[in-house]
Amino acid sequence: MIVFDLRCANDHVFESWFGSSASYADQRDRGLIACPICGVCDVDKAVMAPAIGAKGNRACQPIDPRKAMLAALAKAQAKALEGSEYVGPAFSDRARAMHLGESPTAPIHGQASLEQARALVDEGVAIAPLPLPVVPPSARN
Known part of the structure; x- marks a missing residue:
């Protein structure tokens, strides 16, 4: 499976999954891809950052911004106390x-x-x- 960032003619960006690049092109050409926000079928690939995997000896751990904020708050409170x-x-x-x-x-x-x-x-x-x-x-x- 491949995930693409797509952009409609109204500049809405959304994500969609396809079996391959050819599958995306086929569905796009047949008008089967529509923007989930406005319903427009005039959709193209949006610019996306490349997906670069982590080194084999590292696990990729996404950072939850809420956890990071709570950790910073807890650290500041401990310092204040x-x-x-x-x-x-x-x-x-x-x-x-x-x-x-x-x-x-x-x-x-x-x-x-x-x-x-x-x-x-x-x-x-x-x-x-x-x-x-x-x-x-x-x-x-």
Whole structure:
């Protein structure tokens, strides 16, 4: 099987599979290939990048951009939390105590319910949600 990038007369580019180049030419000449976007049968091969296989000793692993983004986000969050103490569900009480000057200030992170977080914000406590969940130290192996 061969995959071709095709372009219709309306400049829509789409991909289609054929048994061979001759099969593509035959189907095109008989008007059997239509653009899936607009239905036009005036279709030609589009310019495509050559398919170059990986070296025999390497497996080709496509990069999922979502996984790469999450990995970068996790790395940035871990860097931001360096030197921060995980206080778990005591976060609201500890953050409030630091805000009121009842305990020394220090970087902390932990858990808070939506209601607790809203109350802290209403009281003027500077907090921010973390983009990814944090694994408590007791749950790490």
